Amino acid sequence: MSELLRLDNLRKVFHVRASAGEPAGELVAVDNVSFTLPPGGSLAVVGESxxxxxxVARxxxxxxxxxxxxxxxxxxPVEAARAGRGARKARARRMQMVFQDPYTSLDPKQTIEAAIEELLRAHFSWDAxxxxxxxxxxxxxxxxxRRQGGARPxxxxxxxRQRAAIARALALQPRLLILDEAVAALDVSVQAQIINLLADLRAETGVAYLFISHDLGVVRQVSHDCVVMHRGRVVEAGRTATVLDDPQDPYTQALLSAVPRPGWVPRRRVGAQQPTAPQEVGG
Structure with a gap:
């Protein structure tokens, strides 16, 4: 199968200045990460904050x-620092990003229609x-x-707003959409609507998804494959169902064990005040 996206031994190191008696050093944020994403595929990158x-997404x-x-x-090759204006525009036509908070990625002074049209005007010589x-x-x-399109964020x-951000990201018909915690800030019922929308859009347009998330329940619904990261490294990778149903790495197992399941009751912290009357579970 051909590759749309390939990462080879990706590494990101930050140099930390000495301060408060601590010596200078290095912070390794990403350490030798490699994976591939096929055209039209959906891959999730999973891990804690x-x-x-x-x-990796950035x-x-x-x-x-x-x-x-x-x-x-x-x-x-994707080259951030050396990319000129032409290269950046060409990359924008191949790849777009949807952020967790659409309010910060949309101009509050523009209507949704104007924000999308501005992007089209910058990239295509189309008439009005x-x-x-x-x-x-x-x-x-x-x-x-149309009423919502004519509204401000x-x-x-x-x-x-997240639907508007997705529409703007799709305006240039990119081959890859990066979704960075794109449903994390939404209510559960709205999450389900956006997840269904993303599935429909991928089937309709053939766009590939690189989905960044900490929510394993969401990952199961949106991705065919997943990569589990811990402290900058990939600790497990494979088909999403296989990784989540039969995790091999202790870190993946720990992530899954932390997911609340039906009938789950939170444990009372040691030293917490006892309730004065029996409490019902649920509600």
């Missing part, structure tokens, strides 16, 4: 420069009628109507 998963997106290693997207037609198509694809709900 500080595992390095978001740094390097793939060209927002951070690797200390060493290589990122190849659609046959071309064709841009408006494409904007209407994108809004319909993500389940937004603050007038929309969290789920609607």
């Amino acid at each position: 500080g595992s390095g998963k978001t740094m 390097m793939v997106a060209g927002l951070e420069t690797p200390t060493s290693g290589a990122i190849v997207l659609d046959g071309s 009628d064709r841009r408006r037609e494409r904007v209407a198509q994108l809004l319909d694809q993500v389940g937004l109507d 603050r007038a929309l709900s969290g789920g609607q």
Whole structure:
């Protein structure tokens, strides 16, 4: 199978200055990470906060420069620091990113329609009628109507803003969409709607997903393959169902054991005040 995205021994090291009596040193955020993603595929990078998963996403997106290693997207290397304007525009047409908080990635002074049209104007020499037609198509694809398209971000709900961010990310018909905790800030019912939308969009457009998440329940629903990261390293990788149903690495096993299951009751902390009356579980 051909490769859309390939990471070879990706490494990111930060140099830490000496302070408060501590000597200078190095912080290894990402350590020799390698994986591939096929065209139209869906791969999740899983781990706790500080595992390095978001740094991997930022390097793939060209927002951070690797200390060493290589990122190849659609046959071309991703080079953050040395990329000129033309190279950045070409990369934007192949790859887009959807962030956890869409409010920070959308201009609060622009309507959703204007934000999408601005992107189209920057990349295509289309007339106004064709841009408006494409904007209407994108809004319909993500389940937004004309009224919502004409609104500013603050007038929309969290789920609607995330739909708008997805529409804008799809405007240039990229081959890869990086979703960095894209449903983590949403209510559970809205999460389910966005997950279903993402599945429909991938089937409709053939776009590939690189999904960054700490939520194993979400990962199971959105990805065919997954990579588990711990302290900057890949500790386990494979088909999502296999990794989550039969984890081999102790860290993956620990992640799964921490997921609440049906009937789960939180343990009372040692020294916590005892309830004055029996408490019902549920509600």
